[in-house]
Structure formats: structure tokens, C-alpha cells
Amino acid sequence: MVRDPIASESEPSAAEICSALDDPDCREIIRNLEEPMTASELTKRCDIPQSTLYRKLELLTESTLLEESTEIRRDGHHASKYSIAFDEITLALDEDRSLSVQIDRPVRTADERLAELWSEVRKET
Numbered sequence: 001m002v003r004d005p006i007a008s009e010s011e012p013s014a015a016e017i018c019s020a021l022d023d024p025d026c027r028e029i030i031r032n033l034e035e036p037m038t039a040s041e042l043t044k045r046c047d048i049p050q051s052t053l054y055r056k057l058e059l060l061t062e063s064t065l066l067e068e069s070t071e072i073r074r075d076g077h078h079a080s081k082y083s084i085a086f087d088e089i090t091l092a093l094d095e096d097r098s099l100s101v102q103i104d105r106p107v108r109t110a111d112e113r114l115a116e117l118w119s120e121v122r123k124e125t
Helices: 014-022 024-032 039-046 050-062 110-124
Strands: 066-071 079-084 088-093 099-104
Touching: 014 024, 014 050, 014 088, 014 099, 024 039, 024 050, 039 050, 039 079, 050 066, 050 079, 066 110
Parallel strands: none
Antiparallel strands: 066 079, 088 099
16 A cells, blocks of 8 residues: 555545445445546536535535545636546455454645645644
8 A cells, every 4th residue: 555654634434434335325436536626527527416516525625535625727716626536445354253354545746735735734824
């Protein structure tokens, strides 16, 4: 599993991953995210009402299946873009009969890590 040393969030539980993947709207969002997209672009592509879409995006980002970044625009109206944050998910049954999850993540470039840091700074201000 590839881990980003800068990432601060903990890995989600198997229950959180299964809950997100059990949702048909969440699966539709993942299926349509071939490249980073804004919520309005996803609303059009997935035919999901915008209010519902925002709840699903929150569920997917909290479970670390999607990554939110900020698209900087010259007019000052920056937009959040969403992208898939995993290559593969593996569920396994541990020795104590509990489920564990392993998420293989794509290797990120320095530009992508800088964009994530900028997004985190923006959230704090």
C-alpha cells in the first residue's frame, strides 16, 4: 500500500468503506470520475440532484475514497474538484474474524501534494 507521508487523516474502517460503496449514488460518482471534476460537472454527468450529490461527496471524501482539491481561478471564485483517491480496495477477514481494509493509493506528484496542502490551509481560514 502506498502511503503519503504528508497525509494526516487516518484510514477509514471497513464499515465506513462498505457503507460508502453500498450506496448506488456513490458508486455512480466513482464510475463517472475519469478525471477531476467539480460538483456541478458531476451533477450533470451523474444525473444526481445537487443537494444529494454534495452529501455523497462528503461521504466519499470522509471515507477517503475521493480527494477534494481546490481549483484556483483568476476571478477569485475558486472551485473544489474531486478525484478518485484509490487504485484498489481489499477487504479481508482477520484472525479474530473481524473485517480489515487495505486501500492502495496512487503515487502523488509534488504538485498534487502542494495542492492538497493549499486546500487544507484554505479550510482553516
